[in-house]
Amino acid sequence: MTTPPDAVAPRFSWIRNPDGRTKAAAVIFVVAFMCRLLPALLGGGLAFYGRYDDGVYYTAADALTFGRIPYKQFILLHPPGIMLVLSPFALLGRLTTDALGLSVARLAFMGIGGLNAVLVTLIAYRWGKWQGILAGLMYAGWSGALYSETATMLEPLGGTALLVALLLLLRRENGPSVKAQYLAGAALGLACAMKIWYVVPWAVVVIYQLAARRYRCGLRMVIGGAIPLAVVLTPFFIMAPTRMYDLVVRDQVLRRVSTTSRVSRLTIIFGMKNVVAHHGPVLYLATALMVGLTAIAALACIWERSAGLIVAALAGNLFVLYWSPSFFRHYSALTAAPIILVTVIGIGILVRQLSSASLGRPVVVVALAVLTAMAINNGTTKTGKVFPAKFKAAAPAGCITADDPTALIDMNRLSSDLGHGCRVPVDVSGITYDSLRDVLPNGTIAGRGHNLGWQEWLYNYLTSGSAFILIRQPFDVIPPSYRPLYRAQPLIAAGQHLRLRRGFGST
Numbered sequence: 401m402t403t404p405p406d407a408v409a410p411r412f413s414w415i416r417n418p419d420g421r422t423k424a425a426a427v428i429f430v431v432a433f434m435c436r437l438l439p440a441l442l443g444g445g446l447a448f449y450g451r452y453d454d455g456v457y458y459t460a461a462d463a464l465t466f467g468r469i470p471y472k473q474f475i476l477l478h479p480p481g482i483m484l485v486l487s488p489f490a491l492l493g494r495l496t497t498d499a500l501g502l503s504v505a506r507l508a509f510m511g512i513g514g515l516n517a518v519l520v521t522l523i524a525y526r527w528g529k530w531q532g533i534l535a536g537l538m539y540a541g542w543s544g545a546l547y548s549e550t551a552t553m554l555e556p557l558g559g560t561a562l563l564v565a566l567l568l569l570l571r572r573e574n575g576p577s578v579k580a581q582y583l584a585g586a587a588l589g590l591a592c593a594m595k596i597w598y599v600v601p602w603a604v605v606v607i608y609q610l611a612a613r614r615y616r617c618g619l620r621m622v623i624g625g626a627i628p629l630a631v632v633l634t635p636f637f638i639m640a641p642t643r644m645y646d647l648v649v650r651d652q653v654l655r656r657v658s659t660t661s662r663v664s665r666l667t668i669i670f671g672m673k674n675v676v677a678h679h680g681p682v683l684y685l686a687t688a689l690m691v692g693l694t695a696i697a698a699l700a701c702i703w704e705r706s707a708g709l710i711v712a713a714l715a716g717n718l719f720v721l722y723w724s725p726s727f728f729r730h731y732s733a734l735t736a737a738p739i740i741l742v743t744v745i746g747i748g749i750l751v752r753q754l755s756s757a758s759l760g761r762p763v764v765v766v767a768l769a770v771l772t773a774m775a776i777n778n779g780t781t782k783t784g785k786v787f788p789a790k791f792k793a794a795a796p797a798g799c800i801t802a803d804d805p806t807a808l809i810d811m812n813r814l815s816s817d818l819g820h821g822c823r824v825p826v827d828v829s830g831i832t833y834d835s836l837r838d839v840l841p842n843g844t845i846a847g848r849g850h851n852l853g854w855q856e857w858l859y860n861y862l863t864s865g866s867a868f869i870l871i872r873q874p875f876d877v878i879p880p881s882y883r884p885l886y887r888a889q890p891l892i893a894a895g896q897h898l899r900l901r902r903g904f905g906s907t
Contacts, residue, residue, distance in 0.1 A: 421525050424533050425518045432517035432540035435779035436510040436550045446503035447810055448784025452872060453730075454551035455806030456827045458493075458502050459814060461486035463826055465494065466818045472640035474826040477647050477833060480636050481593035482554055490815075498809040505552050512556045513549030514540075519563035520737050523570060527707070527745045534767050535744040541775030542740060543674035544732030550783055554595045555733035561591035562601055562713065563737055569605070569709060581617050582624035589625025593632040596648060597720050597734065604716035608709055651833045656845035658727040666691065669721055669732045670739065674781070675774055694739055697746020700753075707745045714738035787811075788895030791869070796892070798866030798905050803828045803858065807869045823864065829872070831857065849877030859885060865903040867892055 440446055449455070460476050460483045470476040470483060486505055493501020520539040525532030539545055548555045565584040569576045576584065588605060591598035602625055609618035637644050660668075667673040667683055670690040676683045698714065701707035717735045721727065787810035799822035800813045808814040808824070818824055825831065829848065832838070836854040838846035848854060859882055862868040870878070870886065878886065889901040 420529065421522070421532065424525075424529075424536065425521050428517050428521050428533070428536035428540055429514040431537065431775065433510055433514040435540050435546055435775055436513045437507075438779050439546070439781055439783040440506065440510075440550055442780065443782035444784030444786045446506055447499040447787065449787050449804060449806040449810060449871060450783075450785045451551045451553075452804050452806070452829070454506070454553055455502070455804055455809060456830070457482045457552055457554075458486050458490060458505060458809065459805040459824065459826050462490035462493065462498070462501075462814055463818055463824065465490050466815075468818070469639055470636060471644040471647055474824075475647060475830045475834060477651055477827065477830050478554060478595055479593045479633060479648055481590065481632055482552070482557065484632070485557065486552060493809075494815045497812045498814045499812060502552075502806075502809050506550070509549055509552050509556050512560060513545065516545065516549070516556065516559050516563055516737065519560070519567055520740060523563065523567055523710075524741055524744055526570065527748050530764050531744050531748045534764070534771065535740050537768070537771045537775065538740045538744065539737060541771060541778050542736050543671050543774075543778045544668065544729070545736040546778050547674075547783070548730040548733035553730050553733070555730060558591040558594045558598045559733055559737055561587040561594075561598070565605060566710060566713065566741075570707075575614075576617070578620065581620040585621030585624025585626075586628050587625075588621065589627070589629040590632070592625070592629055596652060597724070600716045600720050601713050604712050605709065608712045647834060651837075653725075654837070654845075655726045655833060656847065657725045660727045662722060665722060665727050668729055669718070669735050670694070671732075671736075671774075674778060693747075694743050697743045697750070700746040700749040701742055704749050707742070707749075710738055710741045710745070714742050786896055788893070788898060788900075790895060791893055791898070791900050794893035794900060796866045796902070799823065799864075801862045801865035801868040801903065802871060803862065803869075804871040807871055823861070825861065828858065828861070847877075849879060852879070855879060855882055862886075863889065863903045864905050866905040867900055868903045869898060869900055871898065 440448060444450065460470060460474065463474055464470065464483055464487055468474055470480055476483065489501045489505035489508070491501075492504060493499075517536050517539045521532045521536030523532075524535035545559070564587040568580040568584040568587070571580075584605070585602075588598065588602035592602060602621075606618045606621050609615075609621065633644075663684065664673075667687045670687050672683060672687045672690055676686045694714075698711045701711050714735065717738055721731055721734055724731075787807065791807075792811045795811055795813065799817050799820070800808055800811060801823070802808055805814065805824070805826065805828075808817060814824070832848050832851055832854050836851065836857060838851040838853060840846050855878070862870070868889075886901070889903065891899060892902055893900040
């Protein structure tokens with residue numbers, strides 16, 4: 401007996417007859433994905449180099465597939481979540497080429513960026529159609545989120561987890577179900593398996609539930625998050641308990657204080673650094689206006705109470721970014737979604753309270769124009785650099801070394817070097833946060849350019865291979881005493897301001 405079409409139509413009606421929200425989400429996904437894909441295609445291509453961190457995470461995943469144990473056999477300054485996520489792509493790279501594995505992984509993370517834009521849309525849509533569309537478009541072109549989600553960084557996955565938790569908890573008609581509370585906790589717990597900073601939004605959300613006297617909800621979220629987090633962490637902790645704690649917790653807390661000032665951090669966090677062409681007073685004024693607008697919107701969200709949880713999450717994430725010892729551009733993805741949601745929802749509340757359609761329409765039109773310009777500007781900014789293709793053919797047999805593992809990936813030597821037992825430190829610079837940290841007499845931590853112990857280690861490592869490449873020279877400043885030593889090594893190939901030189905290792 402054939403099942404009548406009407407019997408199955410309700411379950412899949414959103415596919416056959418998508419509503420406005422579904423159509424908007426689909427469009428926003430495409431816009432967000434393209435805003436992340438274009439900078440890579442316009443810059444260094446999908447296998448670009450220049451980010452370092454995402455090359456380290458991919459290399460850690462590849463090392464794991466060869467049986468090398470993180471924390472015990474190589475440095476990984478974060479929980480193992482990102483390594484596990486990237487392992488399937490590393491396996492693909494082993495079967496094909498390392499560069500293809502990394503390229504597909506980056507495409508997947510661009511897709512995660514599109515998913516995050518959709519989640520922002522769905523959350524804001526609960527306060528109104530235009531709020532959902534504006535929030536989604538704003539996230540699609542937001543510089544911090546866009547920059548992070550162009551590569552395989554930690555923040556895109558943590559952002560997804562936070563947004564999933566908010567989507568589950570922010571039910572406007574009825575409170576979240578028991579299942580939703582456990583799932584929200586699980587999402588936030590898994591975020592901590594990517595980066596320990598996400599323990600703050602998890603704690604903030606739980607505390608928010610306790611403050612609202614929803615004690616059982618808070619407890620369920622703690623239990624729901626603790627179980628999957630323990631499943632991810634425990635196997636690695638058992639194999640190297642002390643080293644895992646030192647690398648993931650201690651070394652993060654003791655990181656060298658960033659040279660980026662607190663005020664400069666705000667220009668990046670609130671998305672103005674990449675939008676305002678001028679620096680100095682104009683940039684600071686634009687940032688102050690954005691901070692003020694967000695603050696007003698936050699007060700509106702708190703006053704209405706329905707969006708108070710998002711304000712709490714924003715406050716927690718802002719606290720982390722503002723006071724953390726280290727700060728880099730991609731960190732701002734931590735606050736991207738909360739800032740956007742609070743701002744859009746709060747402004748929507750204010751416009752509604754004024755009961756003025758004549759005010760609402762101009763706000764929407766102006767916002768759409770600004771968001772379009774922002775998306776075009778950020779989506780067409782080149783990212784990454786092209787790796788010289790001739791290095792792959794010119795590289796001799798034997799182990800290749802580099803201060804950025806992305807070079808090994810682009811030369812298709814990462815998996816082969818790991819397979820042949822070559823020395824692959826995974827995180828070359830990360831050693832300066834751990835065993836080769838250089839603490840000066842005044843208590844500050846020396847930068848890598850002044851860390852002579854690490855410079856000696858770096859020279860010995862790089863020249864131990866049959867050939868080596870120095871990529872991160874602007875960051876890993878080579879002191880004058882070592883420059884002639886590197887230049888004395890025979891040149892094999894040159895291109896794109898890079899040099900492939902022969903090392904002392906045998907071929």
